[in-house]
Amino acid sequence: MVAYQEFVSLSQSLVSEERGSAAHLSALAYLNHFGPADEHAALYAALIGFLDDPSVKVRAALAYGLLHSGEAPRPIMLALLHDSAIIARAVIQYSPVLIDADLIGLVKTLDLSMLIAVGQRTVLSPRLAGAIVARGQGAVTLRLLRRLDVALGDVLLTELSHSLADKAEMRGALLARRDLPAAARLHLVQKVTEALRGARIVKGALAPERLGRLLRDSSDTALSAIGEREAVQAKAGYVSDLIGSDKVNTRVLLHAVVTGHVMFFADCLAELAQTPRGKVFTLLESGSRAALNALFIRCGLGEGVRNLLARLVLHARTSDLADDAGARHFVVTALTEELIAEHDGVIPEDLEEAFAYLSEQNIVLARKAARGVMAAFAMEAAAPMALPSPKDERRLALPAA
Incomplete structure (x- = not known):
């Protein structure tokens, strides 16, 4: 305990460190006071008095005592907010007493260091975060985007x-943000694809044709994977936007099924056919071929594409297309061979896009399936297939070139 006379002596001392000790003690006493109201009022008056101290050390000691408390007096914290830069930065970053209305007006005129301090507050509302981003300071915006605990809102993230x-x-x-809207995520993936296509290291590593196929396949996978996540969360806006912008075609529908994104595939059909999602799921799970064709007719698909998708759905019912590359390779191979046999090797014009896609996937999936088979074979046959170590360890000396 500090006696009253000792406190008075400290608060009136000519030494700023002693007055700072008195200011800090006053702050702690105010926050932890449980006595009569007049005592509390006297402590409050003492705090007000320290605001006028000419030493920044004293005012900093006062701020430090009140900084992290939600019970600190608002008038005092607002006064400290407009104090010297070192005090103001601490108050604006840590004080829970300050609300959006106190900060949004200031954010428009703060210097960079103060703006960073605001962006590091423990709790940031979407409104305050938007005001910080509106300043257009790239470094601050980047810090804010990396704070996954701060909700920025769909509108701001899309912008x-x-x-x-x-x-x-x-x-x-x-x-990296999980709250990024699906349409915004797809837009960024497309930008990444463009950047990869233009990167010298990428262009130099792959032939243009192969690079185009690889990036197109990756883009289709991203599009359907995003759609699958939206479908799991029962969000319909993504698919309707895709259809409205003509981004859903035969290739995308085929790719959704082949990669195991069946919920996205079902959402696309439901939106195209204007049919309830539950009914589409029932048809895909157990509907006859005639019923599937009727659904695809409502989607506006041509006859050749309808028959191809119906076959694909029937194959998918008995295969694990999501995780088994071998099963996907088998299904794609079967569809390709059926198309060639049915049309005697002359693929109709309306199926050329689909056939080209299946041919591309056949190569990709064959490689994936082969890697899986060889890895499994190598693990099983590790002992008998091990090569004997050479008995003669002498090395051949090659002549100089």
Whole structure:
């Protein structure tokens, strides 16, 4: 305990460190006071008095005592917010007493160091975060995007995904956020694809044709994977936007099934056919071929594509297309051979796109399936297939070139 006379002596001392001790003690006493109201009022008056102390050390000691408390007096914290820079930065970053209305007006005029301090507050509302982003300071915006605990809102994230899409570091921070809207995520994936296509190291490593196929396949996978996640969360806006912008075609529908994104496939059919999602699921799980064809007719698909999708659905019912590369390779091979046999090797024009896709996938999936088979074979046959170690360890000396 500090006696009252000792406290008075400290608070009136000519030494700033002693007055700072008195200010800090006053702050702690105020926050932990449980006595009569007049005592509390006297402590409050003492705090007010320390605001006028000419030493920044004293005012800093006062701020430090009140900084992290939600019970600190608002008038005192607002006064300290407009104090010297070192005190104001601490108050604006840590004080829970300050609310959005106190900060949003200030954010428009703060310097960079103060703006960073606001962005590091423990709790940031979407409104305050939007005001910080509106300052257009890239470093601060990047810090904010990397704070996954701060909700930025769909509107702001969508705007940022378009305005910052050409900056790789910003793209990475946006794509790392789980709350990024699906349409914004797809837009950023397309920007990444464009950046990869133009990168010298990528262009130099792959032939143009192969690079185009690889990037197109990756883009289709991203599109359907995003759609699958949206379908799991029962969000319909993504699929309707895709259809409205003509991004859903035969290739996308085939790719969704082949990669095991069946919920996205079902959502696409439900939106195209204007049919309840539950009914589409029932038809895909157990509907006859005639019923599937009727569904595809409602989707506006041509006869050749309808028959191809019906066959694919029937194959998918008995195969694990999501995780088994061998099963996917088998299904794609079967569909390709059926098309060739049915049309005597002359593929109709309306199926050329689908056939080209199946042929591409056949090569890709054959490689994946072969890698899986060889790895499993190598593990099983490790002992008998081991090569004997050479008995003669002498090395041949090659002549100089």
